[in-house]
Amino acid sequence: MSEFDLIRQFFTRPTPNTILGVGDDAALLRVNPGMELAVSTDMLVGGTHFYLDTDARQLGHKTLAVNLSDLAAMGAQPRWATLSLALPQAHDDWLQAFSEGFFALAEAHGVELIGGDTTRGPLNLSVTIMGEVPQGKALRRSGAQVGDDIWVSGVLGEAALGLAQLQDQVHLPEGARHTCIAALQQPQPRVALGLAVRDIAHSAIDISDGLLADLKHILDSSGVAAEVRYDRLPKSSYFASSGEEMDVLAQDCVLSGGEDYELCFTAPLAHREEIAVIADLLHLPLTRVGQIVSGQGCKLRAANGSVMQIAKEGYDHFA
Numbered sequence: 269m270s271e272f273d274l275i276r277q278f279f280t281r282p283t284p285n286t287i288l289g290v291g292d293d294a295a296l297l298r299v300n301p302g303m304e305l306a307v308s309t310d311m312l313v314g315g316t317h318f319y320l321d322t323d324a325r326q327l328g329h330k331t332l333a334v335n336l337s338d339l340a341a342m343g344a345q346p347r348w349a350t351l352s353l354a355l356p357q358a359h360d361d362w363l364q365a366f367s368e369g370f371f372a373l374a375e376a377h378g379v380e381l382i383g384g385d386t387t388r389g390p391l392n393l394s395v396t397i398m399g400e401v402p403q404g405k406a407l408r409r410s411g412a413q414v415g416d417d418i419w420v421s422g423v424l425g426e427a428a429l430g431l432a433q434l435q436d437q438v439h440l441p442e443g444a445r446h447t448c449i450a451a452l453q454q455p456q457p458r459v460a461l462g463l464a465v466r467d468i469a470h471s472a473i474d475i476s477d478g479l480l481a482d483l484k485h486i487l488d489s490s491g492v493a494a495e496v497r498y499d500r501l502p503k504s505s506y507f508a509s510s511g512e513e514m515d516v517l518a519q520d521c522v523l524s525g526g527e528d529y530e531l532c533f534t535a536p537l538a539h540r541e542e543i544a545v546i547a548d549l550l551h552l553p554l555t556r557v558g559q560i561v562s563g564q565g566c567k568l569r570a571a572n573g574s575v576m577q578i579a580k581e582g583y584d585h586f587a
């Protein structure tokens with residue numbers, strides 16, 4: 269199959285909301301009046317971000333999901349994506365499954381694939397996502413204010429637990445195994461949440477490298493500090509069942525485990541009730557885990573108020 273047949277067969281779909289999509293030297297887009305364009309790129313490298321034998325459909329989903337998560341954290345409405353692929357070889361079955369996973373999620377979010385690049389090389393999947401946000405309304409990392417509540421969506425630690433299972437570091441019961449591996453391989457980007465809190469939250473970030481590492485980005489950008497209650501963090505229920513050894517793992521997964529793709533946002537106290545209503549509407553737990561305070565860094569407290577020591581903050585490719 270030629271490169272162009274491959275693009276036509278697997279990556280060309282109708283794009284009714286685009287002036288010009290796949291097939292020319294560039295795509296042409298029109299942003300709605302009064303909107304800003306939010307643009308973000310995330311790359312998944314085979315062997316680094318995923319095992320090379322990962323199910324292709326799930327990989328198609330995840331390649332887009334991690335990008336949607338970035339727009340969610342900005343409070344942007346996703347609209348367009350480009351996809352750059354380096355493939356060791358072109359296998360029809362693999363491409364079919366990959367593109368199905370990709371387009372299923374794209375269609376669910378009204379995203380149109382408008383271009384990309386396809387080359388031979390070690391497996392590498394890169395998406396640039398574009399979305400719209402009303403002028404001046406994007407949720408930035410730099411907006412947190414002293415006194416804000418710190419909120420976290422969903423539960424933390426399941427993706428890391430799924431990875432621990434794949435690496436044979438834990439042996440989860442059947443149900444837990446399924447849920448945690450799905451959390452790792454098919455994360456659900458919190459796009460609706462980002463849109464729902466856009467006018468309420470002062471700052472937001474998506475949790476891709478672990479809560480502490482990602483919250484730290486908000487703190488550094490905003491010039492503030494945080495007090496977080498470990499006992500209030502929404503931990504996966506799969507940590508509950510076991511003994512001390514699991515406690516250490518739980519801490520690691522919940523605080524520093526990457527790839528949860530939940531949102532962490534800060535908002536004034538006055539919006540607590542509204543946020544509870546949003547949680548109900550979205551069928552998504554939203555948990556108040558701490559407070560923004562003045563100073564520097566993040567203090568983590570146990571239920572009895574004592575300060576906990578943190579061994580490891582989060583994943584860093586170059587640390």
Ligand code: ADP
Binds near residue numbers: 351385
């Ligand atoms: P050029 O040589 O002008 O850079 P390409 O041959 O790379 O163009 O691509 C041809 C068309 O196919 C372009 O519109 C490009 O955006 C699109 N395209 C290439 N690869 C992909 C892909 N993986 N997914 C979607 N569109 C793609």
Ligand code: MG
Binds near residue numbers: 384385386
């Ligand atoms: Mg090209």
